[in-house]
Amino acid sequence: MSILNPHFSKRLISWYLDNKRDLIWRKTVSPYHIWLSEIMLQQTRVAQGLPYYLKFINAYPTVQDLANSPEDEVLKLWQGLGYYSRARNLHATAKRVTEEMNGVFPDNYKDLLKLKGVGEYTASAIASICFNEPQAVVDGNVYRVLSRVFGVSTPINKGNGPKEFKNLAQQLIDKEQPGTFNQAIMEFGARHCVPKNPNCNSCIFNDVCVAFKKNEVEGLPVKIKAKPVKKRYFNYLVVLSDNENTILKQRIGKGIWHKLYEFPLIETLEEVDIETLKNLPQFQDFSENLDFRSISLFNEEAVVHKLSHQHLYTRFWILETAKNNQAEIPISEINKYAVPVLIENFVSEFFENY
DNA sequence: AATTCGGGGCC
DNA sequence: GGCCCAGAATT
Incomplete structure (x- = not known):
């Protein structure tokens, strides 16, 4: 039988408190700053996104500052980070929050999801970190950790895969501290349960990890290959x-x-x-x-x-x-x-x- | 449900 | 050269 609540969450958060990186956006629960950091980190490594985050909060201390900037200027600051629709949607959402919401971000998952550029992952991250709403995030890290620890071989990028992992994550989330849980599982995937050559011998889950027991760690998660370029x-x-x-x-x-x-x-x-x-x-x-x-x-x-x-x-x-x-x-x-x-x-x- | 959006780091 | 990264929008 797999590890269940509350043991999974307790172990994970304990690891997190000992091993988390000192990232600047972890010092705030301001929705503007969390939103900005989450958009920037979509499909982007922390090391790549960090200098852009610092540039943006310096140029735009508030959502109003971002909203009042010309789109071309936002794109110029975003230059080099890639996926430029993120920058265009960022600016559009800043204008909407400023002009239609009195500068106040929505305070729940359902309404956050309506914002341009905010999907299930980002809405869950903001809702949990800023407002303690128990919505589980599912990013690349979460796919990897859950597929391995629980031995789930459903492809993560096909059919029912995303929903299956979301359901599992939602079962596991610590409802008392959802923001900490979400950041902990992502940090664990980013720092310990890494794609290549993870150090399973020193892993906090190696007594229960299904993939480790079956020697299938390298094969998980299962992902359908992309078409040739x-x-x-x-x-x-x-x-x-x-x-x-x-x-x-x-x-x-x-x-x-x-x-x-x-x-x-x-x-x-x-x-x-x-x-x-x-x-x-x-x-x-x-x-x-x-x-x-x-x-x-x-x-x-x-x-x-x-x-x-x-x-x-x-x-x-x-x-x-x-x-x-x-x-x-x-x-x-x-x-x-x-x-x-x-x-x-x-x-x-x-x-x-x- | 599948495709298309960037760029960089790692092996 | 292939894979992955704190995914979302479009088709």
Whole structure:
């Protein structure tokens, strides 16, 4: 028989109190700060999210400060953290809380769930940590801990899997201290019950862990493999005019990097040489409004920018012109715009000594 | 119910 | 190169 309440919770929280990291958002139960930290940490490691959290609470001490900031500024501060819909939803929710809720966040799971960018996990985290509502969180850590300790081999990303784990977590949660329980199980997964080579010999659950007894720790949790990544071929047109201007365009519509900025882009089905590029209708449309005197390839070897579901084979083409007639911005002001890391890397390399 | 949203760290 | 990360929105 598996370990049951209250033993699971007591052991877990005892471990947590001895081993928890001293994270800055653990010093508050302010819904604004907990909400901000939870959004930032979605699919993001603490080490990666922490500097952004510090930047944001410095720039926006209150939800009103965040709401009153232009969206472009929020995206610029978010630049490099990825999943940019989080930043757009963050800003939209800050405006809604400020303008429609008198600056006060909802104080329960059901109403928190209605906020943009707040799903079951985040609503549970805020409700439990800030308002002591016993709603169990289920994140990547929780899947791993529960699948191993209780020997659950249901795939975590298919069919009934998420609901099954939520139900188990909900049975286990300590209703007297739900926020502490939720943080404890996540911390345990992040620090001890890690994906690769966990130290089961020193584990507080090794006397009851089903996976450990059956030597199945490495195989849990079960996760259905993702589809192979798609390859895409990007050709960026980097315009350099004699008065040191260039062109940036904001990405619109669906797809990656929505509302971020980049150089004019021509996507092709495969890598293209200069003659092929020049003959593309998109290029001819572009050059109709730009009398460039030279074009050269910056990187013969494509930069491969790897995202979760696609690999971007990217080459940068440098176009020199006396004057460009399109919407132009000074090269010195590129860094005011929120750009993808792919663009940021190029800019810092190419313009380093410009 | 499956797919698509980033980027970085680890092995 | 593959996997994972304090998941949510969209299709």
